[in-house]
Amino acid sequence: MGQNRETFEAVREADLTLATIGWRLAVSNAPLCDRLEPGIGLQLHTPDQFDSASRTAAQAHFGFATPVAVEGVIAGSPAERAGLRRDDSLVRVGSVDIAALPGKPATTQRLVATQLAIAALAPDAPVEVEAIRAGVPVKVTIQPVPACRTRFELLLGSSYNASADGTMVQISSQFLEEYTPDQVAAAVAHEFSHNILHHRDRLEARGVDFGMLSGFGANVKYFRQTELQADLLSVYLLANAGYSPHASIDFWKRFGPSKAGGIFRSRSHPHWRDRVATLEAEIAKLETISARPMIPSLIAERSQPLSGDWQSLLIRKK
Ligand SMILES: [Zn+2]
Structure with missing residues (x-):
């Protein structure tokens, strides 16, 4: 498929643009929602959502150290305040053990499973996150804000x-x-x-x-x-x-x-x-x-x- 740096980064930017729009809408309108999730402000991605032709290049480009990584951090979000960064690889988010979630190559199954598991956490309780950044373990605590669950x-x-x-x-x-x-x-x-x-x-x-x-x-x-x-x-x-x-x-x-x-x-x-x-x-x-x-x-x-x-x-x- 000939994926290159520019393509990967263009997709990252587009994902983050949509995530930021969704974030603004979901957090500002939380009082209108009866189904809430903890708003932490992370846009995630997985190596297995790429097709087999581009997965190796994606792995090299993004440096996934675990099956789910931070594609981007929404500006002004709790995740940004807690110090998480793009390309941090996730080990654990609250009680969610990333490696234990199911995933199939060339599908978004693991991404969706991760999003749903995080969404099921309490909407306003602190979330401890363990990640790997450039080979080094990182631990932060995020104080989420309630967000409409979507x-x-x-x-x-x-x-x-x-x-x-x-x-x-x-x-x-x-x-x-x-x-x-x-x-x-x-x-x-x-x-x-x-x-x-x-x-x-x-x-x-x-x-x-x-x-x-x-x-x-x-x-x-x-x-x-x-x-x-x-x-x-x-x-x-x-x-x-x-x-x-x-x-x-x-x-x-x-x-x-x-x-x-x-x-x-x-x-x-x-x-x-x-x-x-x-x-x-x-x-x-x-x-x-x-x-x-x-x-x-x-x-x-x-x-x-x-x-x-x-x-x-x-x-x-x-
Ligand atoms: Zn419609």
């Missing part, structure tokens, strides 16, 4: 993809290449909203078949409701995290007209022009609120079954 995953490739499955937000690298960081944050905030509002669970409770995806029959109203709810919550997530909520409008004005087909244009999703009108109305509302974080009523309603009422949420473009 993994953020960058999908490498040249197509536009964004999805949320309840525990993960995935977005393709193409967005990072073509859109501004604030616009990417808007797309991430929309997907993140699905997880915060438990949409996957609530759709399943309505008997929605994800195998059929979204476009058919009685399911359409539930998908539309969740899409509009995710749009509405996304502007609060952005504002709470210090982004301009208008980034969501910038995103749709750019993405909407240019991308035919794909997940954003299925029948379950309202027309992008109506989404923009709906976002504009909600932003006008939230700009009258000075409290931070802002907690919209959608949060209290997430324990209720989906009603399928999307019409009352949508504001049509005049």
